[in-house]
Amino acid sequence: MLIAIPAEAYPGEFRVAATPETIKKLIKAGHTVRVESKAGLHAAISDAAYTEAGAEIAPHPEALYQGAQLILKVRAPEAHELAQLPDHAALVALFDIHRYAHLDVLSSKNISAYALELVPRITRAQSMDVLSSQANIAGYRAVLLATQYYPRFMPMLMTAAGTVKPARVLILGAGVAGLQAIATAKRLGAIVEVFDVRPATREQVESLGGKFIEVPLNDAEKAAAETAGGYAREMSEDYKLRQSALIDQQSRLADIIISTAQIPGKAAPVLIPASTVLGMKAGSVIIDLAVDSGGNCPLSKSGEVVHSENGVIIVGHGNLASLLAADASALYARNMLTFLSLLQDAEGAYAPHMDDEIIKATLVSHQGEPLFGKAPAPAHNVTQAQAA
Incomplete structure (x- = not known):
């Protein structure tokens, strides 16, 4: 040919x-x-x-x-x-x-x-x-991109001038991109917490040194959490309310959020609403990898860096693999x-x-x-x- x-x-x-x-x-x-x-x-x-x-x-x-x-x-x-x-x-x-x-x-x-x-x-x-090979790269690059905008160190440092606390990184979605983000953030010395609707991802998250946070599920919700292809599935409205409360709580504690949650054929779920962003610390960074599918944060804009009124930096880049x-x-x-x-x-x-x-x-x-x-x-x- x-x-x-x-x-x-x-x-x-x-x-x-x-x-x-x-x-x-x-x-x-x-x-x-x-x-x-x-x-x-x-x-x-x-x-x-x-x-x-x-x-x-x-x-x-x-x-x-x-x-x-x-x-x-x-x-x-x-x-x-x-x-x-x-x-x-x-x-x-x-x-x-x-x-x-x-x-x-x-x-x-x-x-x-x-x-x-x-x-x-x-x-x-x-x-x-190809989705896995490219998502692996995107997860790695997302952490490095976060360090570019985060105004502090990632690891804990003990110096003559005092101790610097390690950054707290919250990763939303423990697929290929999320797992690579966990590994990269841990290598840089951060404290890493991870949320995913699929309980089966807990073992992988913990094997990489991340702390798995989850919304308690009943048996029906556990069965519905993942598609046959390994993707996260859209959950019930009751689950979404519990999920929203948990993510809001953890986001306010985080220094960096890397958000990867997407549903094939549908708009990305909103996980970080504007009200949550307004409750986050000044200097916090959100890397929204789902921005081209609508975004996990409604404030993110594709290809742009948005500065919220309270000093949170929201980076919308849906093609991080292209940067490597x-x-x-x-x-x-x-x-x-x-x-x-x-x-x-x-x-x-x-x-x-x-x-x-x-x-x-x-x-x-x-x-x-x-x-x-x-x-x-x-x-x-x-x-x-x-x-x-």
Whole structure:
């Protein structure tokens, strides 16, 4: 196949869908790879590095897509990119499919589109789980971002001038991002407390040195707390009231809050209302990783740093993985490479394994027919470590 790797056009997206490492493997498998010039610039990959790996460099999209059969991207194409895509090609990317507005255009161009965020969280798919690989990076970067705005030390320090107390970090959501945030904050010497609606996450939280805080659940609520795919599920109104009171109490004690709670296909739950922010200490920092899904804090704004009237700093950044673009691209490209094994036959020709449950789950448009939402994706043998 001729595989095309475009430069990402979405503002602030610095990742790239293939690296010299994965391109060498694609070429070894018999494919031709063409990369748009400067596609890897922000991920610390030069055109020369791609050329050395065996890729062709295309100076512009017209040259990039000429004859392309498969297109690999990080973000699904925006409106201005769609006209450049070749008809009847296959496209693999992160679509944010619940909000993607151009699926009909892909169908009109007979493009077979695969949304990587829909890879089912089954044991066999762990090596292609881009959400987990990127959330891991985001959780790490969130803690470092918090230290940039927090006006005090993270660890306890005993000096001749007196003792500095350690920072108290509250993490909302113990999925992949949250777990990495726990580990990073602990390495920096903070006291870490963690809230998650899923009781099963307690063991992981405590194994990393965090203190698990929870709303007491009855048996029915325990059963409802987690979906088959390992995600948190929206809870009852009575539970939300108890949850709100607990989070409000812990937020007022926290110096840093890292909020990661999201529900696929729905707006992110509001966990830190304005009234809670007004009760927090001056100089406290909120990192809202769910800002692009509506935000866990209604005061957060995507891509902005908001200073509340009482001195709380609210950072809205929904794409923290892009700030570590080199490693994020390396992991994403490896996930992508594994996924591509399901799109080709033994000779390397485009031949998707249509009976495979991973293909069934991710294929959102096929030969002119939009497929997303027509059938639920199966998910079995979920490991808790995969929950994002």
